[in-house]
Amino acid sequence: MALTAQRFTALDVFRGMTVCFMIIVNTPGNGATTFSPLLHAKWHGFTPTDLVFPSFLFAVGNALSFVMNRYRSMPKSQVWGKILKRVFIIFLLGFLMYWFPFVHWEEGRLVGNEFASTRVFGVLQRIALVFGIAALLIYYFDWRRALIISVAGLLLYWVLLLLFGEPGAQLTLHSNAVLKLDNWLIGPKHLYMGEGVPFDPEGLLSTLPAIANVTAGYAAGYFLQKQGKNFEALAKLLLTGCTLLFIAYLWNLAFPINKKLWTSSFVVLTVAIDCIILAMLVYVIDLRRKTNWTYFFEVFGRNPLFIYLLSEVLAILLYFFRTGDQSYYSAIYNAVFAPLGGYLGSFLFAITFMLICWLVGYLLDKRKIYIRV
Template sequence: MAITAQRFTALDVFRGMTVCFMIIVNTPGNGATTFSPLLHAKWHGFTPTDLVFPSFLFAVGNALSFVMNRYRTMPTSQVWTKILKRVIIIFMLGFLMYWFPFVHWEEGRLVGNELGSTRIFGVLQRIALCFGIAALLVYYLDGRRALMVSIVGLLVYWALLLLFGEPGAQLTLHGNAVLKLDNWLVGAKHLYMGEGVPFDPEGLLSTLPAVANVTAGFAAGHFLQKQGKNYEALAKLLLTGCTLLLAAYLWNLTFPINKKLWTSSFVVLTVAIDCIILALLVYVIDLRGKTTWTYFFEVFGRNPLFIYLLSEVLSILLYFFRTGDESYYAAIFKSVFLPLGGYVGSFLFAIIFMLICWIVGYLLDKRKIYIRV
């Protein structure tokens, strides 16, 4: 069956919901008083927040399913140029975002941020690498074989963690192979410090299993385009999601679900949930025609990378600029939102911040401005 040229609103809404939730969980008014579902699992385990980033990668795969046919009509050199250009731009945007604003306050004066201690890997960097690898896999193989290669990658990653981690501590914060490779490759100064020690949850080695989130997203998008909007396709997508859900929890018994290590069981779990969510969206939007609520999320979905980057830069600037001894970020929370209650105020701060980003996306959409890289 030929793939249809129709656009699925459900796929656009899925991408927009992911960006919306990503902004909310990234910008609470106060991390110490954040509702627990809006926090990442401390190590092994899973929370709703842990679904956000892999869902973004799944959405990247969905989008790739729409452009791959166009890639196949181009000369190979042009395809490589397009893919590598996008990888480099997104990777560098991520790197510059961690270096930004290039200076910091130290004893009341501005001091330059050292390039030698800037985080190298991160969210946008992982998106760039996973997109590039998945795009090339799909381009040279068909979607099914690319997915099979990704599944092999999940098994290889499991073996690498067991073989090269510290004996008896392969899946711990201090003894995992992801940390060992990053330390050897870029050094501790270039790693994320959010765990209290140098460790990057977007490290190079854990990019290997994350590619599967993109190829799975491609497979889901390709499947929906090929099968069309019907109950049979919906049932197959739901069945796939439920089967993967069972597989993830069985695998969890020997290879724990862990977002920060991006374990293979974590990949299977998040792909399962994404398939189920996407099936529900297809049912509500494309089969039942309930679309009065979708525009809000479509705004996010039409400029996803730009709006995400905007949210991060705006947050950084609010932390950078100061009033007295505290940042504007902290001052706004304390004066406006804290009186509403620690947890409620923190949540409302995140909602308002997300809505500000939405307004920018809305203005761009009304002017038909779509920023692509």
């Protein structure tokens, strides 16, 4: 059966929601007074914030389901060129974002940021890698085989984490296969230091299970296009989500849900929740026709990578420029939002920051400017 060419508003809204909430959780006014649901789990466990990034990868798979037929009509060399070009550009943007603004303050003077201490892997880099791998898998195989290969990757990742690391401590922050491979490949100075020790939650090895988030998103998008907007399709999508929830929590008993290691049980859990959310969105938007609220999220969904990159660069610049002995980021929070209360002020700062990014997206949308990579 040929896929319908009609776009699903629900898929665009889903993508926009992930960008919206990604900005909110990434830019609290004060991390020490952030509501707990807006924080990542410290290690094992799961919070709503942990759902944001895998949902973006799921949305990448959704979007891929609309272009794959066009890829299949092109010469193979052209397809490889398009995919690899996108992988390279997104990866490079992510790397440059962590290097930016290329200087930092040190004892009142500007000093260059050394390449030797620049983070190599990260959010955009993971998006680039998993998009490229998933796109090629789906292009050369059908989506079912690509999904089977992705599931095999989840099982392989489980084995690798069990085999490597100190005996009995394979899943600790200080001893795991992800950290060992990154240390061997690029060294600790190129890793994320947010935990106080060199460890990258977007490390190279943990990219392997993340591929399944994209292929699952592709399968969901393909399924909805093929089956159409009807209650039977939604029932199947909901049933899939509920089944995967059961599998995830069962797997959690042996292989804990952990976003920072991107464990296989974490992948299954996030795909399950994404299937359920997507089914709910299709029901409300495409079946019930309740669309008076959707435009806000569609703005984010129409320029997702650009708006995300804008949010990160803007936050970096607010931290970089200083007034007195504090950054503009802290000065704005302390002057405007802190008096409203620690937790409330931090949350309202994040909401305001997100709305500023939305306004840029709104102006782009009104001018029909859509920045694609």
